[in-house]
Amino acid sequence: MTRLLFWIALxxxxxxxxxxxxxxxxVRAQEPSAGPAPASAGADAQAWSRVEDKSEPMLCxxxxxxxxxxxxAVRAxxxxxxxxxxxxxxxQDAR
Ligand SMILES: [Zn+2]
Structure with a gap:
């Protein structure tokens, strides 16, 4: 019985x-350009997507x-x- 459980788990x-x-x-195939290091490409993509999530557009x-x-931003x-x-x-200047 233990052997059967072992093989099922394996x-x-x-x-x-x-x-x-x-x-x-x-995921790597969907990326437009894969980097030269395929072993860490997945981790790099995850790190970059996290950076992009934190960024927000800048206004003048x-x-x-x-x-x-x-x-x-304060809209008026x-x-x-x-x-x-x-x-x-x-x-004030507009008036
Ligand atoms: Zn200002």
Whole structure:
């Protein structure tokens, strides 16, 4: 009985290993340009996708021209500002 369980566990492990290898190969094949190091290409792609997830578009302040992350933007009158002070100043000048 113990031998049977051992062989079942071994087969499950082999199938899982083959499936993970195939999935890694599929991900590598979908990339537009694979790097020269195929062993670490999967890990590199994961690291790059994590970096891209954290990035966000930069916007230009309509008042002072400084660039800032879009999450910090203050929108007023259809334009983006770096902070509420510049949004207020621009609104004051418009009047
Ligand atoms: Zn500004």
């Amino acid at each position: 087969v499950i492990l082999v199938v899982a290993a083959v499936r993970s290898k195939l999935r890694a190969a599929m 302040c309509a008042r002072c021209g400084v660039y800032f992350p879009s999450s910090e 009158g259809g334009r983006d500002y770096c902070g509420p002070a510049h949004a207020h100043e621009a609104q």
